[in-house]
Amino acid sequence: MAGSSSAYDVIIIGAGAAGLMCAATAGYRGRRVLVLDHANKPGKKILMSGGGRCNFTNLNSTPANFLSDNPHYCISALKRYTPQDFLELVDRHGVEYEEKAAGQLFCRNSAKDVLNVLLTECEWAGAEIRLKTQIQKVREVNDGYQVVTGSGVLSCESLVVACGGLSIPTMGATGFGYELARKFGLNVLPTRAGLVPFTLQPELKQQLAPLSGVSCPVDVHCHNQHFREPMLMTHRGLSGPAMLQVSSYWRPGDEVHINLLPGQPIQEDLLALRKQKPQSTLAQYLNQHLPKRFAQAFNELQGWQGPLQGCSNQDIEQIADTLGNWTVKPAGTEGYRTAEVTLGGVDTRQLSSKTMAVLDRPNLFFIGEVVDVTGHLGGHNFQWAWASGVAAGNEA
């Protein structure tokens, strides 16, 4: 469809991780590509990701790290574009990186390095990026799609929707991708905030608020999903990797179960301590295993007093259960305002797992976070953005 200046082979809506990856891939195939974004900068979420150092992939990523109503959908694309493939790309650009937790790769210097890789690739592939562009309407026409923008009507053979989810509206997130999906008759599964801190009921919030900033390793579970990672107390509630991970499985009204001393044989420890040092207190035991401020606050919260010699075997069993299975019923989550991702979205049952195209509209594609595929914390979400972007870029 090359020819007039407003006619493109491929228009991609969204200059984020998935859209830019798709643009470079399609551009290298010789397609005339335009990426549109309403924001004033491309890849804003890449820049803020990983605390400014972008956890750009995870070497141990497998389909088990993703939530979806249709869990097999993501397998094909993830297999065809692996963490190793993205690593080779950043290596070719000389980006310095480091492995933080197992498999999690972060830029050593700045998330800008990853964005620059994508922008350079787009430039080399001849893909054009147009920012600050408001999209008013998308129309299906005989030989493709028309995109009506504030600055004119553009047309394309293939349209790729890569406008992400609802998280962090201040960074330009909108529900536009879902609107487009509905407009073209697709089912959109209910969305909710994922990888998001929990808020607490007023009483517990007040008790824990002075501990804001304290972190400790825990094992948390909800709906049989266990995560052994640090928990962080904040002035609003509970956060840190453990809570973010489990939040994606949590539903309003659910309890989360927290083992505060993972790997520690708490009951045996306490029985042995009572025998060897009957005068020692629970506060002393907790001080050895938890950050001091947290140990003290937790002790007060539970009202544990006196030496261990005053505790019966049953008391000790109960204390061990409280420490190993501290049950908290969050009031809610902080919502899209601080969530890293949006769960739910475009139902993948209507998309090709090979190309990301709508099954009965082969020139309309949905990629990245807008679809119902959401990764765990730790670089999996970007890996999905890269893999789905490449899959669509090879076809669009």
Ligand code: FDA
């Ligand atoms: P993305 O949101 O990146 O891009 C969508 C683009 O579409 C945006 O540029 C937006 O402006 C544009 N757009 C939206 N509506 C539009 C409209 N109506 N018109 C035109 N343009 C429109 N993941 C990970 O793997 N490792 C990490 O370290 C982190 N860290 C992290 C930190 C924080 C604070 C957040 C919020 C998120 C993360 N993530 C992450 C998640 C990761 O950022 C996310 O999964 C990807 O950016 C999704 O890529 P997409 O391209 O699908 O959407």
